[in-house]
Amino acid sequence: MIHKYRLNGYNICLDVHSGAVHILDDTAYDILDYCSENMGKDVPEKVYEELGGKYEKKEIEETYAALYELFENGQLFSPDDYEQFADMMTRAPVKSMCINISHDCNLRCEYCFAAKGDFGQGRCLMPLETAKKAIDFIIANSGTRKNLEVDFFGGEPLMNFDVVKKTVEYARGLEDKYNKKFRFTITTNGILLDDDKMEFINREMNNVVLSLDGRKEVNDRLRVTPNGKGSYDAIVPAYQKLVSQRTDKDYYIRGTFTKYNLDFTNDVLHMHSLGFDQLSIEPVVSDPKLDYSIKYEDLPVVFEEYEKLAKTIIDSRKKGDYYNFFHFMIDLDQGPCAIKRLRGCGCGNEYVAVTPQGDIYPCHQFVGNEDYKMGNLNDGTFNTDMKNMFAMSTVYTKENCRDCWAKFYCSGGCNANNFQYEGDIRKSHKTSCELEKKRLECAIMIKAALAESGDETDCDGEDCICSCL
Amino acid sequence: MENKHIKTLNQANLKQSAVKGGCGECQASCQSACKTSCTVANQKCEKKQ
Numbered sequence: 001m002i003h004k005y006r007l008n009g010y011n012i013c014l015d016v017h018s019g020a021v022h023i024l025d026d027t028a029y030d031i032l033d034y035c036s037e038n039m040g041k042d043v044p045e046k047v048y049e050e051l052g053g054k055y056e057k058k059e060i061e062e063t064y065a066a067l068y069e070l071f072e073n074g075q076l077f078s079p080d081d082y083e084q085f086a087d088m089m090t091r092a093p094v095k096s097m098c099i100n101i102s103h104d105c106n107l108r109c110e111y112c113f114a115a116k117g118d119f120g121q122g123r124c125l126m127p128l129e130t131a132k133k134a135i136d137f138i139i140a141n142s143g144t145r146k147n148l149e150v151d152f153f154g155g156e157p158l159m160n161f162d163v164v165k166k167t168v169e170y171a172r173g174l175e176d177k178y179n180k181k182f183r184f185t186i187t188t189n190g191i192l193l194d195d196d197k198m199e200f201i202n203r204e205m206n207n208v209v210l211s212l213d214g215r216k217e218v219n220d221r222l223r224v225t226p227n228g229k230g231s232y233d234a235i236v237p238a239y240q241k242l243v244s245q246r247t248d249k250d251y252y253i254r255g256t257f258t259k260y261n262l263d264f265t266n267d268v269l270h271m272h273s274l275g276f277d278q279l280s281i282e283p284v285v286s287d288p289k290l291d292y293s294i295k296y297e298d299l300p301v302v303f304e305e306y307e308k309l310a311k312t313i314i315d316s317r318k319k320g321d322y323y324n325f326f327h328f329m330i331d332l333d334q335g336p337c338a339i340k341r342l343r344g345c346g347c348g349n350e351y352v353a354v355t356p357q358g359d360i361y362p363c364h365q366f367v368g369n370e371d372y373k374m375g376n377l378n379d380g381t382f383n384t385d386m387k388n389m390f391a392m393s394t395v396y397t398k399e400n401c402r403d404c405w406a407k408f409y410c411s412g413g414c415n416a417n418n419f420q421y422e423g424d425i426r427k428s429h430k431t432s433c434e435l436e437k438k439r440l441e442c443a444i445m446i447k448a449a450l451a452e453s454g455d456e457t458d459c460d461g462e463d464c465i466c467s468c469l
Numbered sequence: 470m471e472n473k474h475i476k477t478l479n480q481a482n483l484k485q486s487a488v489k490g491g492c493g494e495c496q497a498s499c500q501s502a503c504k505t506s507c508t509v510a511n512q513k514c515e516k517k518q
Contacts, residue, residue, distance in 0.1 A: 017484070018484060025474045078484070081484060145494060146494065183496075331511070333482065338484070339486075339491035344498065363499060
């Protein structure tokens with residue numbers, strides 16, 4: 001299987017099963033339409049008949065020979081050999097956990113998938129004893145995995161920061177005994193950031209995700225306090241201070257775009273103008289009936305904006321101005337292995353979320369859905385049948401993924417989105433799929449553009465996280 | 470590979486990675502920056518760092 005497309009003046013061909021990416025001239029791009037999994041050494045007559053008026057015979061012959069060489073080398077129409085690995089997929093140790101340390105929030109963002117902080121379960125904070133049980137759970141269920149990831153999430157985690165600190169201290173105290181290494185992340189809206197919290201976060205958290213939607217008017221329209229006041233002025237100076245003290249650990253300024261700011265390139269650029277260079281802005285995931293929702297019919301405008309953002313990034317990079325956009329990050333050589341790509345995010349299998357009540361769910365987005373409650377930390381229950389079901393969910397068990405060119409890049413998409421909007425974790429959420437495919441096309445095109453300009457070391461070499469585009 | 474008509478940008482090593490991969494030590498994608506959409510191909514391989 002291949003995927004060929006034209007973007008920003010580049011003719012691009014992705015060979016799906018080898019991962020090869022080829023940049024073609026017009027002749028090769030046109031002849032590619034006459035090639036297939038069964039291509040032979042000789043130029044098909046139809047090529048001469050249909051392209052003979054456009055290209056010289058000699059040019060057709062040498063171009064076809066080059067395409068055939070790729071085919072022979074397993075870099076064009078390479079066979080799909082992966083289903084054998086998908087069939088071998090079994091339960092994996094649990095090594096990632098989202099701890100919803102707070103089901104309360106001091107903002108009331110309109111689009112919040114957590115029902116404005118409490119996941120529809122009532123406002124509450126996780127007791128330390130429950131957080132400790134979460135740490136014990138991941139250690140006990142992580143088998144031989146050494147690296148364990150714990151994300152403090154909510155709601156707003158800083159509303160329960162004392163428990164965050166004590167949980168980190170508790171986990172660190174167990175690392176040597178169990179030969180584990182905890183990697184902590186915290187996701188915050190920034191309202192309660194102060195010097196002490198910044199110092200702790202910068203010392204203990206491998207990654208910090210700082211929520212901001214971009215321009216002040218964009219952010220303050222939806223990211224508001226309970227009395228309707230915008231959050232921008234309170235959080236931006238705090239983020240700037242935190243990031244200035246961050247040294248080499250990861251961070252992201254992470255926003256959401258909605259129907260209200262389909263010109264989100266301006267929000268990315270605004271974030272960068274504030275001094276940030278690790279940026280993420282994602283499409284809102286919401287009921288299509290809501291005003292701010294990104295609907296299927298909005299996709300052409302969003303696609304155009306992604307292209308604009310991609311071109312802007314290329315121009316900036318060529319001028320030596322570096323910033324990283326999370327959804328355009330792609331490493332064509334050193335990315336995740338094919339096994340990882342078969343089942344993607346690992347939710348419900350390698351990754352679970354826990355609530356203040358100790359309930360265990362496949363991921364943070366399933367929280368509150370009783371049908372997907374996997375167990376509870378307090379009574380020791382854990383539904384391994386459900387875990388198996390998620391473990392066996394791969395791009396080969398999702399009917400729309402099996403023959404999709406993007407299957408090894410999104411790895412089957414978000415199971416929670418699939419369930420929420422299509423009613424089945426194995427049914428791909430169409431809007432999300434189209435967005436993901438467009439982002440991938442842009443990401444690969446950026447690689448092509450930077451390769452052409454000789455700027456293949458497409459990072460600034462200092463604080464780059466370096467699987468970056 | 471590079472010739473007059475085609476430039477290949479990468480090593481196309483996905484198949485080799487299937488044979489040697491699957492150690493499970495790499496980051497879960499939702500632990501990075503997304504939380505609402507799945508992008509796996511931008512994660513780092515733990516063995517290659």
